[in-house]
Amino acid sequence: MSRIHALSQGSFGRLKRVTPGVWLDMVSAASRTGGPSLPSLSKLAWPALALALLGGSWWFVSDQYEDSVASNESRADKPETVRKSITIGPETPDPEESVPSPGVIADTRPEPEPEPEPEPEPEFSAKNPERFVDLRALKARSVWTIQLVAGNLEQTALNVLQQYPQLGDAVYTKGERQGESWFMVFYGEYATKAAAKEAVASLPESLRKRSPWVRTTDGL
Numbered sequence: 001m002s003r004i005h006a007l008s009q010g011s012f013g014r015l016k017r018v019t020p021g022v023w024l025d026m027v028s029a030a031s032r033t034g035g036p037s038l039p040s041l042s043k044l045a046w047p048a049l050a051l052a053l054l055g056g057s058w059w060f061v062s063d064q065y066e067d068s069v070a071s072n073e074s075r076a077d078k079p080e081t082v083r084k085s086i087t088i089g090p091e092t093p094d095p096e097e098s099v100p101s102p103g104v105i106a107d108t109r110p111e112p113e114p115e116p117e118p119e120p121e122p123e124f125s126a127k128n129p130e131r132f133v134d135l136r137a138l139k140a141r142s143v144w145t146i147q148l149v150a151g152n153l154e155q156t157a158l159n160v161l162q163q164y165p166q167l168g169d170a171v172y173t174k175g176e177r178q179g180e181s182w183f184m185v186f187y188g189e190y191a192t193k194a195a196a197k198e199a200v201a202s203l204p205e206s207l208r209k210r211s212p213w214v215r216t217t218d219g220l
Contacts, residue, residue: 124174127154131161133171138217144190146200147213150182157183164204175220184220187212 126132148170149160157172164170170187187203190196196214203212 135173144196145186148185150184154183157185160185
């Protein structure tokens with residue numbers, strides 16, 4: 001305080017000027033004339049270094065701030081890249097157009113042609129109508145008889161009738177066996193099986209060798 005009082009010499013203006021120097025130990029004692037002495041260079045080096053460091057820090061921070069602002073501005077100005085997908089192959093159809101409704105399936109097959117109706121078989125016409133008897137009429141008689149011969153051809157029955165004219169009561173009829181026509185020649189009508197067997201003995205020997213069959217007309 002004594003140094004500040006001595007250097008200020010009672011002047012308030014000088015007091016404000018010398019006080020910082022005295023506190024920083026930069027001002028020596030006053031000369032006899034009362035004038036302040038100049039601070040030494042060694043005492044001025046530390047404040048100068050502090051000011052240099054402060055200025056360097058401010059420059060570094062300012063430079064980093066400007067770089068950060070410039071980087072953000074460049075990112076904001078750069079348009080956003082839009083990624084586009086490329087599909088290779090046939091386009092996927094609209095699901096609503098390609099998928100049929102549940103339970104509905106389109107049938108693209110051609111309609112089958114109608115099968116022709118089978119032609120009706122021509123009505124049978126007996127070649128010897130006088131000796132022919134319808135099978136249903138023969139069954140209705142319900143008697144015992146002798147079956148002489150049977151075959152797929154009508155001519156077989158006609159040959160037997162022609163070969164044995166003495167058997168004037170013999171007749172023939174047309175039936176079906178395994179899907180084919182079946183012609184049979186019958187001789188006589190008997191009330192019992194025994195009577196039919198006795199009649200077999202009176203047949204020509206050539207017919208007896210064929211083992212004629214005694215049967216009822218019901219089973220035809």
